[in-house]
Amino acid sequence: MKNTSVSLFRQVLDLIPKREFEEIVMKHNGDKRKQSFDSWAHFVSMIFCQLAQANSLREICGGLKTCGGKLNHLGVESAPTKSNLSYANAHRSPKMFGDIFHMLLGHCHAIAPRHEFSFPKKLYSLDATLIELCVKVFPWATYRQTKGAIKLNMLLDHDGHLPVFVDFTNGDVHEVNSARRMELPRDSMVVCDRGYVDFSMLYKWNLSGVDFVTRLKTNATYDIPEYDVKQYPGTVLSDEVIFLRGSQDKYPERLRKVVVCDVENHRTLTL
Template identity: 30%
Template sequence: MHAGKLVFAQLMEHLPLRTFHQCVARYSGRYPTLKFSHLDQFLCMAFAQLTYRESLRDIETCLRAHQAKLYHLGIRGNIAKSTLADANEQRDCRIYMDFAMSLIQTARKLYASDSFAVELEQTVYALDTTTIDLCLSVFPWARFRSTKATVKMHTLLDLRGNIPTFIHISDGKMHEVNVFDILTPEAGSFYIMDRGFTDFSRWYTMHQAQAFFVTRAKSNLLFRRVYSRSVDKSTGLRCDQTIALRAPKASKDYPQHLRRIKFYDAEHDKHLVFLANNFDLPALTIAQLYRCRWQVELFFKWIKQHLRIKRFYGTTENAVKTQIWIAISGYVLVAIVKKRLNTEASLYTILQILNLTLFEKTPIDQLVKNTEVQITMSKNNNQLNLFN
């Protein structure tokens, strides 16, 4: 029997603790930390994510049942429901936001050489927003409508490895297009987005930053055809045009020409019209890039199913954001471990293994190897395909 570290401790060894302490020092507060440190808080919340705990009482009960092992888990403080609740409410959530972003940078380097559906050297991002519905009477700070509360998670997903590179958490009143105001475009990269992000002035700002975008055109788009290129209709393409906007405000906001590509999706019997500011890539590649946008939808679906971000342990804005950021940190940490172990197991498989073995002392790589099963997946099983 292996007499080494517990599986949870092995997993947390991959955390850059020096960076974590720097994040804590950046947002110093008055909340006492001698008996329950920021790291204790992070580890308790990470444990809750990995084991799908339902409440603070649930976290306290499970950890106290393993009281003798807490030191070996890295938790030095006393576990109490009230202590953890106070920490989530009073300790600055930006500590965990900054730490999650540092983990994301590590993960991106590990997945930088991965390929995805389109053979392209440039970085490709999918931009989208998901909503998390809340009870207005319990979360009044997240008011969306007169009877509804919502938190929005605006996410930029790097399609190489499906790593979220930018996340902004807001209340439900923030419109999707406003995320452009806090997003710094990366020159030479592609940004794939749906029609909800239509804003010609912000697109022009992105164009001036030498970044490329691909999106769906609205049905009421007013334009003038400037030039048409020949297309191979057997591929599904119907037209590849250079256009100029005709609407007075739109033409003022985006004075340059755009590329308009019409594509027939035979599988769903739909005609799709794309807009882009890149005139060099083949038209079919532009259409294929937009299809990759579905990856961010799958990412949202996956994290809502497998992370604790639909039921919250606290009701304040700080507590909710703290839980979301630590959940993202846990997701990215597992992605980092998966790459470092060089395993073919999916993130779903690794999470299921960790859920049942956190208090065992078997090496993680051995656990993954022993439980790795070759699963024959259908092409339509998008949830599993996404994280292979």
């Protein structure tokens, strides 16, 4: 690691409130055995892993070892060995690092800027992604016959683009199962894709004072009161009030359907 890189890394670490960090370590007895590889050194190693995009214990330990005496500036006596880092990953409480994450997230929320949209409501984005895993190493994560995966569901706060809800499930678990466990604040707006379209859940959100924007499924059937149809020039092609047919018992109230032109990708979107 070059001198400039060490200096930048130290600037990142200087943002961590050390007193609060140490309080969390004490709460979880993170350094109860007074190991040479303490919780701070462990934390620094894992932050280095992310910033350097290291893919193995060897890369983490080797990368830190190149810093030599400059590790002292990071609050670390020496680079860990692979065995020390492996042991710490296996035995140091993950709940401790979870508390550190939430502590830092709280500080980020306090200084996060507001989203740039004109409406006053809290804006969230909800999405899911598959993270592929090796079936031989993680047999419990079988997704298909020859593939393994876990699914990450995340609710992102647009004030600072910070996560407020993260849920990991098996790769074959539907997104809606995760979304049903979320508690959304009143007077907020959630943007999500069609994978989260479950009309009973969306109606529950509506009754809780939560607005939502999502893509309409292609097989959805609905009625359009003629007097509510509006057309606009430009990117908004139509703005209508609709009532569902087949799913009316799940969402008995009216919905707003907007068709927009996605000029960049040469397509239309029905929201």
